[in-house]
Amino acid sequence: MAEIKLTPMMRQYKDVKSGVPADTLLLFRMGDFYEMFFEDALRGSRLMDITLTKRQGVPMCGIPHHSLNNYLPKIVESGVKVAIANQVEDPKLAKGIVKREVTRIITPGTVIDSSILSPSQSNYLVGIAAGKKDHFGIACLDISTGEFQITEVENSEELDNELSRISAKECVIPEALLKNWDENKNKPLPGMPIVWSTLEDWNFAYDAAVDYLKERFGVASLDGFGCRGLNLAVSAAGGVLYYATENLRHKAGHINSLKTYCTKEYMVLDPATRRNLEITETVRSNSTDTTLIKVLDKTRTPMGGRLLREWLLRPLYNKESIIQRLDSVDDFKYEPLTLAEIQEVLGCVRDLERIIGRLNVGSANARDLIALSNSLESIPGLKILLDSYKAVLISQLNTKIELFPDLTTLIGTAISDEPPVTLTDGGIIRDGYNAALDELRQASREGKKWIAELQAKEQERTGIRSLKIRYNKVFGYYIEVTKSNLEQVPEDYIRKQTLVNAERFITPELKEVESKVLGADDKAKALEYELFQVIREKCITFTDKIKDTAAAIAGIDVLTSLAEAARVYNYVKPHITDDDVISIKCGRHPVLDATMKDERFVPNDTLIDSDDNKIMIITGPNMAGKSTFIRQVALLVLMAQTGSFIPAEEAKIGIVDRIFTRVGAADDLARGQSTFMVEMVETANILSHATDKSLVILDEIGRGTSTFDGLSIAWAVAEYIHNTPNSCAKTLFATHYHELTELALTCKGVKNYNVAVREYGDKVVFLRQIIPGAADKSYGIYVAKLAGLPDRVIGRAKEILDNLENNAVSEGQPKLAEHHRRVRKKKQIKDPKQPDLFSWQ
Numbered sequence: 149m150a151e152i153k154l155t156p157m158m159r160q161y162k163d164v165k166s167g168v169p170a171d172t173l174l175l176f177r178m179g180d181f182y183e184m185f186f187e188d189a190l191r192g193s194r195l196m197d198i199t200l201t202k203r204q205g206v207p208m209c210g211i212p213h214h215s216l217n218n219y220l221p222k223i224v225e226s227g228v229k230v231a232i233a234n235q236v237e238d239p240k241l242a243k244g245i246v247k248r249e250v251t252r253i254i255t256p257g258t259v260i261d262s263s264i265l266s267p268s269q270s271n272y273l274v275g276i277a278a279g280k281k282d283h284f285g286i287a288c289l290d291i292s293t294g295e296f297q298i299t300e301v302e303n304s305e306e307l308d309n310e311l312s313r314i315s316a317k318e319c320v321i322p323e324a325l326l327k328n329w330d331e332n333k334n335k336p337l338p339g340m341p342i343v344w345s346t347l348e349d350w351n352f353a354y355d356a357a358v359d360y361l362k363e364r365f366g367v368a369s370l371d372g373f374g375c376r377g378l379n380l381a382v383s384a385a386g387g388v389l390y391y392a393t394e395n396l397r398h399k400a401g402h403i404n405s406l407k408t409y410c411t412k413e414y415m416v417l418d419p420a421t422r423r424n425l426e427i428t429e430t431v432r433s434n435s436t437d438t439t440l441i442k443v444l445d446k447t448r449t450p451m452g453g454r455l456l457r458e459w460l461l462r463p464l465y466n467k468e469s470i471i472q473r474l475d476s477v478d479d480f481k482y483e484p485l486t487l488a489e490i491q492e493v494l495g496c497v498r499d500l501e502r503i504i505g506r507l508n509v510g511s512a513n514a515r516d517l518i519a520l521s522n523s524l525e526s527i528p529g530l531k532i533l534l535d536s537y538k539a540v541l542i543s544q545l546n547t548k549i550e551l552f553p554d555l556t557t558l559i560g561t562a563i564s565d566e567p568p569v570t571l572t573d574g575g576i577i578r579d580g581y582n583a584a585l586d587e588l589r590q591a592s593r594e595g596k597k598w599i600a601e602l603q604a605k606e607q608e609r610t611g612i613r614s615l616k617i618r619y620n621k622v623f624g625y626y627i628e629v630t631k632s633n634l635e636q637v638p639e640d641y642i643r644k645q646t647l648v649n650a651e652r653f654i655t656p657e658l659k660e661v662e663s664k665v666l667g668a669d670d671k672a673k674a675l676e677y678e679l680f681q682v683i684r685e686k687c688i689t690f691t692d693k694i695k696d697t698a699a700a701i702a703g704i705d706v707l708t709s710l711a712e713a714a715r716v717y718n719y720v721k722p723h724i725t726d727d728d729v730i731s732i733k734c735g736r737h738p739v740l741d742a743t744m745k746d747e748r749f750v751p752n753d754t755l756i757d758s759d760d761n762k763i764m765i766i767t768g769p770n771m772a773g774k775s776t777f778i779r780q781v782a783l784l785v786l787m788a789q790t791g792s793f794i795p796a797e798e799a800k801i802g803i804v805d806r807i808f809t810r811v812g813a814a815d816d817l818a819r820g821q822s823t824f825m826v827e828m829v830e831t832a833n834i835l836s837h838a839t840d841k842s843l844v845i846l847d848e849i850g851r852g853t854s855t856f857d858g859l860s861i862a863w864a865v866a867e868y869i870h871n872t873p874n875s876c877a878k879t880l881f882a883t884h885y886h887e888l889t890e891l892a893l894t895c896k897g898v899k900n901y902n903v904a905v906r907e908y909g910d911k912v913v914f915l916r917q918i919i920p921g922a923a924d925k926s927y928g929i930y931v932a933k934l935a936g937l938p939d940r941v942i943g944r945a946k947e948i949l950d951n952l953e954n955n956a957v958s959e960g961q962p963k964l965a966e967h968h969r970r971v972r973k974k975k976q977i978k979d980p981k982q983p984d985l986f987s988w989q
Contacts, residue, residue: 156245158206161185168231168250173223175216177234177248183210195223214570217263220254224264227343230254253395256343257318260292260396260502260509267499268445268453270295274316275388276307277352277380278325285380287388287406288314293501294402294508294695296389298381299409304336305418305833306411312338312419313461320391322349339419347387354379357386364389365404374408381408402508402691415463415789416806420830424811424845425782426739427460440783443742444792446712448494451501451698452705459706463789467803470724472541473707473791478721479539480711481793487711490533494705496526500698507687514567514576514680517687520694521559524552527697534704542707548700550693555686562683574673576680585679588672595665599625602658610636617658625662627653710792717742719793722784723800728758728840730785730802730878736795737780738787750916751796754781756878758840760897763870763879765888767923768903770931772914774882775811777903778845781880782807785843804878805841808834810849824852828861835868835875842877844869848884859885870895889922 154162157178165174165188173192175182184192189207193200196219200209211219216232223230232254237247254261257273265271275287284307287298301307311319316338323346329335335344350356361370361382375382385406393400423431427440441460447453464470480487498519506512507520527549534546567576577585603617612633619625623644629637630650641653713719717738734751741749750773755761766774784794788801810830831849838844849865850858862885869879870891881888892898902923904915912930929945 153204158185160245160248164233164248164250168253169229172229172231172253174231174233174250175211177213177232178210180213181210182213182216182232183208191228192223195226195228197222217261220261221264224254224256224259227256227341229343250397252397255318255345255395257289257316257320257345258291258392258395259317260506260511262499262502262506265292265502267450268447269315269457270454272314272316273388273392274311274314274319275352275384275386275391276319276321276325277383277387278322278328279380283380285378285382285384286310287381287384288316289388289392289403291392291396291400291403291509292505294400294404294505294691295501296385296403296406297409298375298378298385298406299411300378300381301411304334308336308338309416309418310411311336311342312340312422313417315340316342318343318345320345320347320388322347322352322387324349339423345391347391351390352383352387354383357383360386360390361406365406373406375406378408396509398509400509401688402505402695404692413465415465415786415804417461417463417786418806418808418833420833421782421807421809422461424809425779425786425807427786428457438739438743440739440787443717443739444710444713444787446491446709446716447705448491448709449497449701449705450499451702452494452709455702456706456709459790460786463786464791465789465803465805467724467726470789470791470803472539473710474721474724474788474793476537476539476541476707477711477714477791477793479537479542480708481714483537484715486533486536487708487715490530490704490708491712493526493530493533494701494708497523497701500524500694500701504687504691504694504698507684508691510684512684513569513571514563515569517559517563517683518565518567520687521556521563524556524694527551527701530701530704542704545700545703548696549704550697552690552693555690558683558686562679571677571680572673574669574676577676582675582679585672585675588668588675591668592665592672595661595668598661599658599665602661610638612636623652623654624666625654625658627655627658629653707791710790714793717795719795720798721793722788722796723798724788725800725802728802728878729800730754730756730781730804730843731800732781732784732794732796733799734797735780735784735799737776738783738795740776741795752777752780752916752918756781756880757802758876758878761899762876762897763866763881763891763895764899764901765866765891765922766880766882766901766903766918767884767886767889769905769912769914769923770884770928771934772903772905773916773918774903775847776916777918778847778880778882779809779811782809782843782845803841804843805839806837807843807845808838808877809845809847810834811845811847827852831865835865838869838875838877840874840876844877844879846879846881846883848882851884859887862888863891866891866898867895870898886922 161176164176168174173184173188175184185206185208189200189209192198193209196211198209198211200207202208220230230253231250232252233248234251235246236249236251239246257271259265259271270290271292273289273291275289277285279285282303283300285298285300286307287296289296299310301310319342321344326344326346358370362368370382389403392403422428425440426438430438441457444460445453445456447456464473500520500523503512503516503520506516528551531546531549531551534542537543562577562581564576564578579586579589599617603615606627607613607615612629614630614633616628617625618628626644627641628650634651637653640655642655643651644654645652732754735754736749736751756764766778768774784796784799785801785804786807787794788799789803810827827849834844846865850862852858862883866881866888869875869877889900892900900920900922901918902921904917904919906913906915929942929949932945933942
């Protein structure tokens with residue numbers, strides 16, 4: 149195959165391409181298009197579903213530059229990195245080929261474009277540094293807002309948990325760590341897709357990270373950020389910040405500090421628990437329609453939406469902090485008129501965090517400044533409304549909200565009410581703001597007026613009424629005459645271009661005025677751009693105050709959201725205690741209670757502690773409400789420790805350190821694990837980490853294997869939780885194994901409950917009421933009928949059940965009969981102190 153001879157332009161493309169990582173898609177600006185060539189063209193055409201062409205044997209494709217934000221989501225969501233190469237000099241002034249450089253590399257973790265980001269969810273780039281004994285440092289950076297947090301975890305499980313909680317989109321790690329994980333096949337699998345990026349190991353060296361961070365933040369020590377002793381976290385922070393700024397190709401001054409946090413300050417929710425409780429996503433899909441956050445989210449600002457998500461995924465463990473939130477919700481709830489006014493004002497506040505972020509990385513436009521100004525103008529009214537509240541947390545947040553009269557005056561005086569999106573098109577700056585700009589605009593307007601007058605004069609002189617004076621970027625101003633009128637064209641017209649139906653002409657007089665008009669236009673647009681940059685720099689000086697104000701407004705937004713939810717759904721304030729009692733009167737499932745339309749949700753009481761009511765064994769038929777009840781208890785505890793009121797008549801909540809759930813299962817193909825293995829792994833995790841301060845939710849343990857194996861495992865798990873002092877967690881255990889109810893005979897603190905059922909002839913009614921005692925029937929055949937099994941199958945099932953209950957079956961089922969006899973025999977426990985093979989040794 150003959151070697152392709154490269155043009156100077158293609159050689160420039162090759163040089164730029166060699167300067168970006170090999171797996172990065174390069175978008176190369178050429179005029180009004182971003183072009184891709186060679187392998188990038190093949191890849192880009194598939195990702196963006198655009199036409200692939202060839203020129204002189206070179207594959208190529210492209211997109212209009214103004215459509216970039218329409219295509220970026222497709223690329224980034226697929227996990228592909230994109231390098232943007234722009235023209236960095238004026239083509240009119242260029243000698244030879246216009247100079248081009250990569251001005252930004254976009255990766256899943258370094259996105260700042262509002263067209264890609266979810267307004268209600270943070271977008272974290274995570275740095276990870278590994279130490280000895282499986283310890284890790286974690287640095288979480290949201291470039292769009294400047295939020296930068298670090299922590300350390302003690303093992304791989306905690307690392308998985310944190311990556312899952314924050315929904316990390318991209319992780320940056322040392323090359324050696326990725327190699328080690330790949331060799332040992334122990335790369336984290338937190339349950340969602342992550343793009344893994346690497347840097348050379350020295351970027352994560354502690355000394356290098358300290359020096360880099362101190363220089364970056366302009367401090368002599370990192371101790372002021374609470375970093376003392378967190379060497380691994382600091383290493384991770386240095387690596388992730390270096391990666392972020394290298395990709396942004398910009399200083400990003402809004403990333404100007406970092407905060408530390410400790411996972412032990414919060415209730416721990418592992419990935420399985422977050423999934424099973426459907427806090428932010430449903431188990432069935434990524435839908436949020438039937439999630440807890442969907443019910444509670446009455447926020448009015450994007451910052452508040454993101455903060456509510458964080459609160460729900462990281463409930464508090466400190467009693468005083470929980471009570472402060474509850475007191476604030478209490479104050480807001482019982483002042484509904486003022487609450488409505490506050491929420492109305494909050495609705496006028498745009499995403500201050502991301503606007504100031506875009507200003508700092510140079511991607512903001514004039515409309516961002518208008519949104520910033522309008523938002524800041526709402527703040528004085530908000531502070532006045534908040535002044536009437538006495539709750540400690542409300543007062544603290546109100547104190548942190550600043551006023552910005554000078555900034556709003558600047559923007560209001562300088563920026564047009566409805567500026568264009570593009571900064572180089574003009575129309576950004578108000579008339580009267582800058583005298584030099586006003587003069588240029590006046591010259592341009594007069595020139596354009598003269599051109600309009602010239603068109604009328606030429607129409608009169610030539611008698612050609614259809615004569616037009618038009619403009620394009622190639623020829624500038626020209627006179628266009630249709631071919632039917634060419635005989636009337638004067639001799640002083642100079643032919644410039646021939647079209648199918650018309651001819652284009654110029655005159656010396658037209659070109660003389662054009663130079664004045666276009667010169668004034670170009671100078672005005674250039675001056676506008678310069679003025680905008682000066683205004684942007686003035687706005688950036690308020691970065692810290694705007695970030696602090698945005699954070700405080702987000703806190704107010706979440707508290708008012710929880711108050712509005714409490715008001716709408718009739719929630720009550722839970723009483724938070726340090727003891728181990730969870731007592732709920734007439735509790736309701738928060739999601740079902742809010743979304744059920746055809747019937748009223750049936751409330752239920754709960755009493756569980758670490759003494760006489762340690763374990764609730766709940767039996768009853770499928771579809772009767774066992775699973776709903778046990779999830780309900782977990783959700784109400786989670787809501788209370790988040791600082792939310794809860795759906796109940798009254799509640800006393802003893803603080804829990806963790807909520808564990810073992811609910812349902814599916815094959816984990818990523819790890820090559822079967823349904824039953826997943827079930828056992830999750831159960832093992834619970835038994836290893838539960839404490840006497842934990843709440844454990846178990847639903848149908850052991851159902852993934854044979855009946856006797858499953859029953860034996862379920863019995864042993866319940867006994868272990870009961871008998872192990874350090875793991876004696878408060879436990880709700882829903883099961884079909886009625887044999888487990890016999891634990892109450894030998895284990896103090898095990899209590900039996902069942903879901904009330906009423907039979908009316910052939911009909912069965914599930915009352916959804918949890919009552920003391922064990923269920924005596926499973927009603928499986930009735931549930932099968934409700935599910936739509938054929939009558940013939942239902943009839944045969946009844947026959948088999950009758951035979952089994954009479955200890956007699958047809959000749960074709962000897963094994964089934966033997967199985968039934970064995971089950972009945974195992975249930976005949978004569979000495980309650982010795983539950984035969986189920987005894988825990």
